Amino acid sequence: MISVILAGGYAKRLWPLTEEIAKPLLPIGNKRIIDYIMEKLMNLNRIRKIIVSTNLRFKEDFENWAKNYPDTNLELIYDRSYREEEKPGAIKALSDIASGLHDDCLVIAGDNLFTDSLEKMIEEYDRRGTVLIGLYNVSVLELAKSYGVVQVDHDLRILSIEEKPGNPKTTLVSTGIYILPERILPKLTEYIVGGYNPDELGRFLEWLLKLEPIYGYILSGEWYDIGTWKTYKSALERFQAGEKDKNFSAPRV
Secondary structure: OOOEEOOOOHHHHHHOOOOOHHHOOOEEOOEEEEHHHHHHHHHHOOOOOOEEEEEOOOOHHHHHHHOOOOOOEEEEEEOOOOOOHOOHHHHHHHHHHHHHOOOEOOOOOOOOOEOOHHHHHHHHHHHOOEEEEEEEEEEOOOHHOOOOOEEEEOOOOOEEEEEOOOOOOOOEEEEEEEOOOOOHHHHHHOOOOOOOOOOOOHHHHHHHHHOEEEEEEEEEOOOOOOOOHHHHHHHHHHHHHHOOOHOOOOOOO
C-alpha cells in the first residue's frame, strides 16, 4: 500500500499565518502538523512508500522538512502552481499521482490531526475490500456544516455524502482519510475528464458512491481539521497545555 499526503493547498482562510508557510508545516507543540501524520504512517507495516503532494511555492520548505526522514521511502511531488489561482485542485493532483501507481492507496489530507491509530482502519479495509472513508462524530450539527456530512446504515455502508450542507442530517463527517483500492484509481481520471469539481475529494466520493459501495470507519480519540484559526488555536492549546499522549509522539523537527 502507498500513502499520499495531500499538502498542495494555500490555506487562505488562515492568512496571514499561511502566506509564508504551508499549512501542513505549521507548528503544533514541538512538531509540525505533517509530522503527526508521518508518525501514524511509519507505524504501519503495510505502507511501503509515502508521497507528499504539494506545490512549487513551498518546494524548498518541504525539501528541508523531508531531511528529517532520511531513512523513510518518502517522495515529494509538486504541481506547477505558485499561488491559489494556479492550483490544479486536490482531486486533479491525486489523479496525476495515481496514474502512475500500481497499489492500493491510503490518502490523507495534510491538515489532519488525529490520535487514533490507522491499523484497525486498514484491517477494516481488508475485510471490506472496497473504498473506505475515515469518519468522525463532531457531535454538534452546527459544526457538521463545515464538513462532508455522511449518512450510514447499520453496517457503516455509506448511504449519502453531502459536502458542507446547510442543514446536515447527521453529525458524522468525513475526516479526509481514505483508502482507495488500486482498481478505483482510474476513476479519478474519469471524474476529472468528466469536468467535475477538481478540488474537493468529497465531491469525488459523492460521484463514486453512485458507482461503487463505500463504507465508513469511525475514528476514536481526538480529531482536528486545521482549517480555521479557531481549530488551529484549539489544537495548539491541546498540546501546549502539556498533555502527554503516546499516540502523538513523533520525531522532533
